[in-house]
Amino acid sequence: MTSPAPKFCAAATLFVVQDVLKSVAYYRDVLGFEVAFTYGEPVFYGGVERDNVVIHFQAAHRTRRGAGQGAVNIFVTEVDALCADMQSRGAVIIEPPGDRPYGMRDFDLDDPDGNRLTFGMESTAAAHDAG
Incomplete structure (x- = not known):
């Protein structure tokens, strides 16, 4: 009898930050996440965490990696309403929502x-062009 193939179950993005409690508060108050721990x-x-998205934070003084060097793409619904x-909660949008040539409507912000x-x-627009 063979064992089933390993299955990936979940993942958490890890951001290095200067102050974990300040980051947790920002993600809760500005980006609408819930504090997991x-x-x-x-x-x-x-x-x-928010829905199926999990983000972890590690204090910069506990690792050799520098703070603020991370990035993540989060797939959502209703991107304009989310932005x-x-x-309205205080996020500074770097690139506003727009239809991109790679088939996505997205926006960027920095924590x-x-x-x-x-x-x-x-x-x-991309879905319409494809049809």
Whole structure:
């Protein structure tokens, strides 16, 4: 009898940040995530989640990697409404929502440490052009 093939179950993006508690608060208050956990005394690791997206934070003083060098693409629905909601909560949008030549409608923002988040969905213009 053979064993079943290994299956990937989930993943968490890891961002290096200067202050984990400040990052957790920003992602909660500005980006609409829920706090999943914080760890350490003082806190040097933490995580947030929203729907099926999980992001972890590690304090820069606990790793050799520099803060603010991360990036993640998050696939969403209703990208324009999401952007408007995040802007109303204080997010600074780097690139506003737009239909891109690669078939996505997306927008970019940087968190306070400089980690880049791109939120996108399939472009209705691209879907229309394909049909």
